[in-house]
Amino acid sequence: MVKDGRKHIESLRDGRQIFLDGAPVADPIAHPAFRNAIRSAAGLFDYQAQPENLERMTFVSPSTGDRVNRMWQLPLSHADLVERRHALEAWAELTCGMLGRSPDHVASCVSGMYMGLDLFERHDPRRAAAVREYYEYARDNDLYLTYVIINPQADRGKGAGEQSDEFLVAGVCDEDAAGITIRGAKMLGTGCPLANEVFVGSIQPLKPGEEKYSVTAMVPLNAKGLKILSRKSFEAQASSPFDSPLSSAFDENDAVLYFDDVKVPWERVFVHNDVELAQAQWHAIPTHVYQNYQCQIRLMVKLRFLLGLARKIADTNGITGFPQVRETLGQLAAETAAVEGMVVAMEASGSRFGRYFVPDKRLLYAAMVLTQQLYPKVVATLRELAGGGMIMLPSSVEDFANPETAAYIGKTQRSPATDSIGRVKLFKLAWDAVGSEFGSRHLQYEMFYAGANMVTRGHAFRTCDWDRAARLVDGFMATYGLEVGVP
Ligand SMILES: Cc1cc2nc3c(=O)[nH]c(=O)nc-3n(C[C@H](O)[C@H](O)[C@H](O)COP(=O)(O)OP(=O)(O)OC[C@H]3O[C@@H](n4cnc5c(N)ncnc54)[C@H](O)[C@@H]3O)c2cc1C
Secondary structure, three states, X not given: OOOOHHHHHHHOOOOOEEEEOOEEOOOOOOOOOOHHHHHHHHHHHHHHHOHHHHHHHEEEOOOOOOEEEHHHOOOOOHHHHHHHHHXXXXXXXXXXXXXXXXXXXXXXXXXXXXXXXHHHHHHOHHHHHHHXXXXXXXXXXXXXXXXXXXXXXXXXXXXXXXXXXXXXXXEEEEEOOOEEEEEEEEEEEEOOOOOOEEEEOOOOOOOOOOHHHOOEEEEEOOOOOEEEEEOOOOOOOOOOOOOOOOHHHHOOOEEEEEEEEEEEEHHHEEEOOOHHHHHHHHHOOOHHHHHHHHHHHHHHHHHHHHHHHHHHHHHHOOOOOOHHHHHHHHHHHHHHHHHHHHHHHHHXXXXXXXXXXXXXXXXXXXXXXXXXXXXXHHHHHHHHHHHHHHOOOOOOOHHHHOHHHHHHHHXXXXXXXXXXXXXXXXXXXXXXXXXXXXXXXXXXXXXXXXXXXXXXXHHHHHHOOHHHHHHHHHHHHOOOOOOOOOO
């Protein structure tokens, strides 16, 4: 009964409107810009459906008795949280941590929201009912959700309601007995060709008077009027897995979403006309913590992958024995372990929110601030280790098919650790991870997916235990006064 890849692919045959290179995409599942990323997403569901993975990856839905992914699990204890993390970690390993918006990201967000149902009850019981029923619906159908929660860049010096166009930023333009109508844009939806539905909301604070933008709603990606305006596809440019092993498989896509008067029924509306709830939904309940805890688990896996690449680059170039290189690798190893340490620590220091067990906010935000700064450093270290090896490469896999060029490849691509194919294969992978357009987009992703660094530093400021820190200073300062000389 558990959802598998075939079922997920079938669920994407829904007539959604994706635009690429000036034209609508008739069938994203077959399109060279999206098909492999969709298959990679389906591979996640295939993995959970394998009998040997069922226990690790899934749990029994309390409503249907069917098994669904642990991303929907609501941990009641530290042990539950760790069990759930093992499932998320196993999924991240399947994509080397390269799917930023894998299904467990927004599922974690909606699960965190469900843990905070009381907040919605206090604001409007009808909205609370929408969150409750949607969570159960999404869980029981093991939906792949993505989200758009940031407004388009236009004039960042002005608020949502002060832009040159009233509906530049997506907002509610109409409502009736059946629901609301959304008009306008959201900045970036990652994974739209891969996912079933999109969560539209606003994480940027809104002021009184900007109520129309304070909407949170769940919208199927084939909703009438929803336009998915894709960026350039890296998958379409990938000529073979050998040449572009990551771009060809994990280009999850990013798109501007335009809501061209999209109707949303009331039972899919979580927040409406309430600027206070639009903020509180993230930070007063476990929503933001759960979604970003998932990100740190994925990043932990991705850093392990990059660490493995670094070591193999060093071995392949015969430089591992140099003390400076060992130090560089040791530094990377320490940084990777530190991220793992932070994941384990935020779990171990977690606390209860009602019935539920939630990772520690302070440690989570510390990890977010530091990993945003760390990722560019890790990329720079890989580039430094690889030197020109990521460039000194045959133009494509076809050079191996031509006996003349293949012979020269054999003569020029040498390594103490592997043959010429192994060497070229590794350095092409390294380039795709940190140098290609795909790799460069990943750098931008890790720096910005949760807001600019000033935003995450703001969360660290907000959640710091300042009293505890200040008490130490005050306590020490109380031990001395204006005495002259040292007693
Ligand atoms: C690859 C990628 C994928 C993404 N996927 C998603 C997604 O799936 N869903 C989603 O909702 N969003 C997504 N985003 C968007 C992401 O949430 C935003 O990029 C992020 O919130 C930062 O906003 P911004 O890009 O508009 O940068 P800005 O907020 O405009 O910041 C850019 C820079 O401007 C300066 N700046 C801006 N405002 C201020 C200020 N008030 N004070 C001082 N300096 C300021 C800072 O130097 C800052 O670094 C994605 C982004 C990327 C890059």
